[in-house]
Amino acid sequence: xxxxxxxxxxxxxxxxxxxxxxxxxxxxxxxxxxxxxxxxxxxxxxxxxxxxxxxxxxxxxxxxxxxxxxxxxxxxxxxxxxxxxxxxxxxxxxxxxxxxxxxxxxxxxxxxxxxxxxxxxxxxxxxxxxxxxxxxxxxxxxxxxxxxxxxxxxxxxxxxxxxxxxxxxxxxxxxxxxxxxxxxxxxxxxxxxxxxxxxxxxxxxxxxxxxxxxxxxxxxxxxxxxxxxxxxxxxxxxxxxxxxxxxxxxxxxxxxxxxxxxxxxxxxxxxxxxxxxxxxxxxxxxxxxxxxxxxxx
Numbered sequence: 001x002x003x004x005x006x007x008x009x010x011x012x013x014x015x016x017x018x019x020x021x022x023x024x025x026x027x028x029x030x031x032x033x034x035x036x037x038x039x040x041x042x043x044x045x046x047x048x049x050x051x052x053x054x055x056x057x058x059x060x061x062x063x064x065x066x067x068x069x070x071x072x073x074x075x076x077x078x079x080x081x082x083x084x085x086x087x088x089x090x091x092x093x094x095x096x097x098x099x100x101x102x103x104x105x106x107x108x109x110x111x112x113x114x115x116x117x118x119x120x121x122x123x124x125x126x127x128x129x130x131x132x133x134x135x136x137x138x139x140x141x142x143x144x145x146x147x148x149x150x151x152x153x154x155x156x157x158x159x160x161x162x163x164x165x166x167x168x169x170x171x172x173x174x175x176x177x178x179x180x181x182x183x184x185x186x187x188x189x190x191x192x193x194x195x196x197x198x199x200x201x202x203x204x205x206x207x208x209x210x211x212x213x214x215x216x217x218x219x220x221x222x223x224x225x226x227x228x229x230x231x232x233x234x235x236x237x238x239x240x241x242x243x244x245x246x247x248x249x250x251x252x253x254x255x256x257x258x259x260x261x262x263x264x265x266x267x268x269x270x271x272x273x274x275x276x277x278x279x280x281x282x283x284x285x286x287x288x289x290x291x292x293x294x295x296x297x
Contacts, residue, residue, distance in 0.1 A: 043255040044244050045072045049092065053084025053117045056092050062259070063095040067102045072257065074248035075099055076240050077125060078109045083116030083138065086192055093199065096124035105247035109240035110134040110231070115219055119230075120196055123203030126247060128231040129240040130222035137225060139200060140217030141192045143185060145171045204229060 045066040049059055066072045077096065083089070096106050108114075108122035110130040115138035122128050122136075130136060152159060152174055159174030170181045177185075197215050201208040206229060214220075214228055225231045233239070238253075245254035 041071065041255055042073045042250055043071055043257045044074045044076060044241055044248070044250065045257045046241070046259060047075060047077045048259050049077060049079045049081055049121065051081060053081055053089050053092070056088040059092055060095045063099055067099045067104065072104065073250055074105045074107070074244035076107050076109055076244050077121070078111060078237055079114040079118045079122055080111035081118035082113050083118055086141070089117035089120050092121045093124045096121065100126060105244055107240045107244040107247070109237045110136055110222065116140065120199060123200050127243055129233050129235045129243065130225055130231040131236055132222045132234050134222040135219050136222065137214065137220040137230065138217055139196055139215035141189045141196065143189060146173050147176060148173045149175050
């Protein structure tokens with residue numbers, strides 16, 4: 001009987017210890033290193049966008065989860081990116097707008113570089129914070145194609161193309177681009193550039209004519225961007241988080257939910273061997289006839 005009582009008591013103590021550790025860790029996790037709060041209290045979520053914008057499924061998924069989570073009252077998107085592919089950029093832009101449509105304010109925080117596609121995404125937010133030396137802007141579109149015609153003739157390589165459709169091999173590396181092909185591509189780029197300008201005008205509440213004046217691909221510092229009304233204020237991540245909290249009527253500093261880090265054996269090995277990230281491989285190894293449009297600095 002005494003032995004059974006001892007086992008029961010020990011089991012209860014272990015259970016209480018586990019519950020205590022859970023509560024303690026929940027409170028610590030809820031603080032996120034800033035502010036107070038608990039695991040289930042109101043929080044500001046931090047979403048990080050790093051590097052070339054090419055595969056954005058994880059970022060879009062994060063934004064959707066924060067949109068649907070009732071404990072998340074506001075979102076801060078930290079952007080460190082020189083830009084990327086047009087389609088994925090617009091997907092993140094739309095995902096941020098959906099968060100705002102759900103009644104949750106979004107603040108963009110520009111890091112070292114938030115240019116071209118990085119700035120495109122930022123203008124979807126309610127407010128934009130930039131450091132004085134942040135590089136931003138670069139409102140433009142680029143497509144880069146090679147012409148190896150002279151080289152192929154020197155080495156005796158004949159490039160044979162069989163096609164159906166006059167422009168199916170547009171950008172063919174084995175011959176110079178025709179004036180008509182250049183016109184087709186220029187029309188395409190002008191259309192996407194116009195979409196970019198419209199997004200900036202709409203997001204920053206500026207006349208389109210005013211945006212056109214600085215939407216020529218130039219890069220600006222955070223200070224210059226502030227004078228052009230491209231950003232709302234100068235400040236770092238902390239200021240952006242506090243601004244998001246104020247927009248959501250939360251105390252400052254708020255509890256912050258930070259991105260969960262996922263350990264990847266592949267990423268670890270790649271880092272140890274000094275190999276480039278998948279996005280870098282994507283940019284340098286593009287198939288000639290499938291070159292996407294880039295919003296790149």
